[in-house]
Amino acid sequence: MxxxxxxxxxxxxxxxxxxxxxxxxxxxxxxxxxxxxxxxxxxxxxxxxxxxxxxxxxxxxxxxxxxxxxxxxxxxxxxxxxxxxxIRPDPAFHEGGYLFLATSAGLPVLQDNHALQRREGADVALLDAAALQARFPWLRTGDLAAGSLGLSGEGWLxxxxxxxxxxxxxxxxxxxxxxxxxxxxxxxxxxxxxxxxxxxxxxxxxxxxxxxxxxxxxxxxxxxxxxxVQARKRSVFYVQCPERLPGCPMVIDPSGAYFRPEGPGFITGIAPPPDQDPECFDFEVQHTLFEDVLWPLLAQRVPAFEALRCVRSWAGHYDMNLxxxxxxxxxxxxxxxxxxxxxxxxxxxxxxxxxxxxxxxxxxxxxxxxxxxxxxxxxxxxxxxxxxxxxxx
Ligand SMILES: Cc1cc2nc3c(=O)[nH]c(=O)nc-3n(C[C@H](O)[C@H](O)[C@H](O)COP(=O)(O)OP(=O)(O)OC[C@H]3O[C@@H](n4cnc5c(N)ncnc54)[C@H](O)[C@@H]3O)c2cc1C
The missing domain is CATH 3.50.50.60 (FAD/NAD(P)-binding domain)
Known part of the structure; x- marks a missing residue:
């Protein structure tokens, strides 16, 4: 029974x-x-x-x-x-870090968050634009005031x-x-x-x-x-680009676009604008979001991304707390x-x-x-x- x-x-x-x-x-x-x-x-x-x-x-x-x-x-x-x-399961945890970038408009919030994260024991460092440029020469930093970089504990799996x-x-x-x-x-x-x-x-x-x-x-x-709570669709794009980006962490651009290494390429995504983000249960990838919004932002931040190629993509759903x-x-x-x-x-x-x-x-x-x-x-x-x-x- x-x-x-x-x-x-x-x-x-x-x-x-x-x-x-x-x-x-x-x-x-x-x-x-x-x-x-x-x-x-x-x-x-x-x-x-x-x-x-x-x-x-x-x-x-x-x-x-x-x-x-x-x-x-x-x-x-x-x-x-x-x-x-x-048998030991392998979550393939790679501590590659996050890098949150801020323009001068976003700097006070970045600094506040950084102070709180340090108080909580997070291993994070604030870098000014010059330090960002020196550490990540492939990054365009002209419009940036600072970045907050996770030195350990953050990454992907x-x-x-x-x-x-x-x-x-x-x-x-x-x-x-x-x-x-x-x-x-x-x-x-x-x-x-x-x-x-x-x-x-x-x-x-x-x-x-x-x-x-x-x-x-x-x-x-x-x-x-x-x-x-409502389902909100988020598309993820796997791209490859001829140039390597040494030491690339998970980068969060001030625009909300993100990218990080994945195998020989990168995964990347961005939330659609709020007025184009209804409750949604289908799995159709938002290709126009990539072409019209995401790729231009990526190419602006990393010149090497002008030559990227989108190899595959998928969509999933956030369980969004409204x-x-x-x-x-x-x-x-x-x-x-x-x-x-x-x-x-x-x-x-x-x-x-x-x-x-x-x-x-x-x-x-x-x-x-x-x-x-x-x-x-x-x-x-x-x-x-x-x-x-x-x-x-
Ligand atoms: C594109 C994308 C990128 C993301 N990136 C990150 C990230 O980088 N880091 C991070 O921390 N999180 C990320 N998330 C969020 C994260 O994936 C989710 O918050 C997390 O996986 C939620 O897990 P869950 O088990 O609650 O839900 P789910 O993984 O959605 O699982 C819910 C399960 O419930 C089952 N189910 C549904 N209805 C019923 C029912 N009536 N009875 C029984 N079972 C039912 C479904 O079959 C499903 O398997 C991302 C999400 C998406 C979509």
Whole structure:
């Protein structure tokens, strides 16, 4: 007889759901059972697999800096901590750094953020235009006032490798993955009592975690909750250029365009203008955005990019928190056992380890024990007190 009752059911088994499953099953204080409901074991459409897979400490809020710093620590020890049967998973973490560039208009914010990041222990350095030019001779710096460079801890990784490593270890520790979709939620007053799956199965549960990415608002609606999150399409372009750019980090241009090395080329992207950024679930790449907006910006910043060639491209979706572009984490006040981890707005891959650990603490111990992430809970949303993150890429 298949098991029909679990202490914790996690809806969504990509990086966030798998991180919750891993940390729960790793917690010595947790003796329960965990089911992860994931309809797509290929993961081809989830944000995790389609992301730019980068991690930075250069945020403007303490919580985001702390979460990413823990992400770095986790990645550095990942292969040993998540080994299964002697096989060490490789997240291919490359500490190539981030470089946030600012014109004189953006300098005060860059300086403020830098001061906060230093206070939080981030290994970042402010470089003036001359220092930028000396360190990155391939960069056009005429219009720049400064740049903030991550010296260690920031970089990029294999997102799919991170996800699979978490999933494999969670399974080794007892989590069960079911290839289904949560299609219904049963509630009795302020408690979720179970979930209904696509195939008609009903699973009773002691707690439910919403880790459904852009599927999270629909899932929340099944429990009668309005989650202010929408899917926003982001295209990524893989380009090659005849010239090499030695020491190239993940560069964030003042225009919002980004690029970083990937294999023998680079990946690059930019958010569409706000009035051309509707809720959207299709996967059509925004080629005109590349031709009309992104490429000219890249060529302006790096003359070598005038000769670039776009080799391939893809599109994925941010689960955009419409209130303040930060994760909505933890319990909703109207329900005692439905936990949320949604609305990452483009920085959820790097936050998955910290969020997985945080939710495991909340579920097992009823409180945050390591990082205090209470400010990122539902109250701020319901009371209209947004926690604004200034560095959303
Ligand atoms: C183009 C792009 C670039 C990005 N770059 C970065 C970056 O550089 N760094 C970074 O930190 N983040 C980045 N992100 C964001 C990051 O990828 C996401 O925040 C993160 O992957 C979210 O993980 P998740 O597990 O919450 O969601 P997802 O990876 O989207 O997974 C959600 C899962 O839930 C499942 N699901 C949906 N509905 C249901 C249901 N009803 N029942 C059960 N399961 C369900 C889906 O099948 C899916 O597998 C980027 C995102 C995109 C799109």
């Amino acid at each position: 298949p098991q029909t009752q679990f202490d914790v059911v996690i809806a969504g088994g990509a990086v966030v759901g798998s991180a919750v499953a891993y940390f729960l099953t790793a917690d010595a204080g947790f003796k329960g059972s965990v089911a992860v409901i994931e309809p797509d074991p290929t993961y081809q459409h989830c944000a995790t697999a389609l992301s730019a897979a980068s991690i930075r400490h250069q945020f403007s809020t303490e919580e985001n800096i702390r979460m990413s710093r823990f992400g770095t620590e986790f990645l550095r020890t990942f292969a040993d901590a998540l080994a299964v049967d002697g 294999d997102a799919y490798g991170l996800l699979q490593g978490l999933r494999r270890k969670a399974v080794a520790q007892g989590a069960v993955y079911l290839p289904q979709r949560v299609a219904g939620i049963d509630r009795v007053s302020a408690r979720v009592t179970g979930v209904r799956l696509d195939d008609g199965q009903v699973l009773a549960c002691g707690a439910l975690v919403n880790a459904a990415g852009v599927g999270a608002p629909a899932l929340a609606r099944l429990a009668g909750i309005d989650l202010p 209130v303040d572009q930060n994760v909505i984490l933890g319990l909703h006040p109207s329900l005692d056992n439905l936990y949320f981890a949604n609305g990452f707005s483009g920085h959820g891959l790097q936050q998955a380890p910290a969020v997985g650990r945080a939710l495991a603490e909340l579920i097992v111990h009823g409180e945050y024990r390591t990082l205090d992430l209470a400010r990122l809970g539902w109250r701020r949303i319901l009371e209209g007190r947004p926690v604004i993150e200034k560095n959303v890429v």
